[in-house]
Amino acid sequence: MAAGGNPLLNNNPVFTGRARDGRAGYAPTPPQNPYGQSPYGQAGYGQNPYGQPNDLQDLYNRPSATPSxxxxxxxxxVIVKTSMTLGLVVVGAAIGWFVPGLMLIGMIGGLIxxxxxxxxxxxxxxxxxxxxALEGLFLGGLSGFLERIYPGIVVQAVIGTxxxxxxxxxLxxxxxxxxxxxxxxxxxxxxxxxxLFSLVNLGLMVFGVxxxxxxxHSAHIPGTSIPWGVVIGLLAIGLAAFSLIVDFTSISEGVRNGVPARFAWTAAFGLTVTLVWLYVEILRLLAILRGND
Incomplete structure (x- = not known):
């Protein structure tokens, strides 16, 4: 629309091309151009001066960004990170199996x-x-020790886990x-x-009580031939199984809430801790059962 058609712009020297005293001044009135062209060399209607699509539908049609x-x-x-941690557990276990002396280092270092x-x-x-890796050393040494006493127990413990x-x-x-x-x-x-029970039991074992x-765990329930370790072991396995439920719940909520990707390592750590605990409890329960035969 020409400037003369708007009373607010009619007296504006920028659009009229004349100063307030009637002399020519400021920028001259830009020449009128047909629609679709721009007096300044920019794209007109239906065109984008920046080379970007001006059709919003193109933006809507683009696929949404993935969480990654x-x-x-x-x-x-979580699967990739957990596979990495469990892979190191297996590698450490293989080393600890053939070098039993590293079991103590793995146990203390893993705990810390x-x-x-x-x-x-x-x-x-x-x-x-x-x-x-340290937990692998501990598991390898413990598994090798019990395997020599009860052949086949490691395979049973792995299948059970x-x-x-x-x-x-x-579920x-x-x-x-x-x-x-x-x-x-x-x-x-x-x-x-x-x-608390585990700490007390460890102290009694260390001091030879x-x-x-x-x-x-090896003591029998009074009046029966059933070791306390069977009852306590089943309870511990149940706790470890529920700990897996807690891990699964945390992972699902984390993915749904869009937590940062770095927390995949935290989830992998939690799953590794629980699976190591579950394996140890099953291995001990099997050893108690076979030692009670």
Missing amino acids: QTGRMTFDD LGLVNSFKRETAPALILAYA LSVFAVTLL FRSGKVRATPRAMKFFMIALAGYA TNGMFGL
Whole structure:
């Protein structure tokens, strides 16, 4: 529209080409051009002066960014990171199997790094991988020791661990088992009680108060031939299985809420800790059962 058609622009020297005193001044009135052209060399209607698409429909038709492209955690991230940690556990176990003397180093080092990774504010992949390797040394030495006493026990423990993991995952996927707030309260109480019992049992074994291979686990329930270790072991396996439910719940909520991708390492660490604990409990329960035959 020409400037003369607008009374607000009619007296403006920028658009009229004349100064207030009537002399020519300011920028001259730009020449009128047909629609679709620009007096300044810019694109007119239907064109974009910056070379970008001006049709919003093109933007809407583009695929949405994936979680990995936006730096968010995905299930694939957790699977890859967990595979890396468990792979190091297996490698460390192979070394510990043939070098039993490294079992003590793995046990102490794994315990220290486990606590560090649990309370560390920032995720440290290197420390998580180091924890997995040390735990592997411990598991390798322990497994080799028990395998020489009870042949075939390691294969049984591995199958048992994988079976519990698979059943727990299926129950979680079906929605029949969830880490509800009420269940978490009972879990934390039972876990604290079991941790206290384990510390007491370890102290009794260190100071020679108990003579059994597994301390109080090897003692029999009064009036029966059933070791306490069977009952306690089943309880511990149940706690480890529910700990898997807690891990699965945390991972699902993290993916749904779009937490940063670095937390995939935290999820992998949690799963590794739980699976190591589950394997040790199953291995000990099998050893108690076979030693009681």
